[in-house]
Amino acid sequence: MLVGACLLSGCAPTSKAYPNEFQRLWNEYEELSPKRAIAIAGDPYRLWLAGMSGGHATQAEANQAALDSCMKQRAKNRQQIPCRLYAEEDRLL
Numbered sequence: 001m002l003v004g005a006c007l008l009s010g011c012a013p014t015s016k017a018y019p020n021e022f023q024r025l026w027n028e029y030e031e032l033s034p035k036r037a038i039a040i041a042g043d044p045y046r047l048w049l050a051g052m053s054g055g056h057a058t059q060a061e062a063n064q065a066a067l068d069s070c071m072k073q074r075a076k077n078r079q080q081i082p083c084r085l086y087a088e089e090d091r092l093l
Contacts, residue, residue: 022044022048025038025050025052026038029052029054030090032052032053032054032055033054033055034054034055034089035054035056035057035058035059035061035062035089036053036054036055036056036062036066036088036089037052037053037059037062037063037065037066037067037085037087037088037089038050038052038066038085038086038087039051039052039063039066039067039069039070039083039084039085039086040070040083040084040086041070041073041074041079041083041084042079042081049070049073050070050073050086051066051067051068051070051071051072051073051083052066052069053065053066053069059088059089062088063085063088066085067083067085070083
């Protein structure tokens with residue numbers, strides 16, 4: 001099981017492509033073992049933080065681990081925006 005967290009900020013991009021910071025996070029996420037999830041708080045185009053996790057026995061465990069990781073980052077950085085699941089496996093939610 002792997003759990004990771006990330007805090008990033010940036011300006012809103014001029015196109016619909018994700019900012020480089022979020023794209024790097026997504027690339028890391030895609031390398032995680034199956035039964036993976038990513039949770040974010042905020043807007044990937046502006047200010048956000050995230051938690052991700054992979055390699056779990058069930059998808060529910062991966063989802064909860066990603067939410068827990070995001071919530072730890074949220075508390076650490078005193079952010080008010082709630083964490084929400086952004087993707088499980090390769091499916092955006």
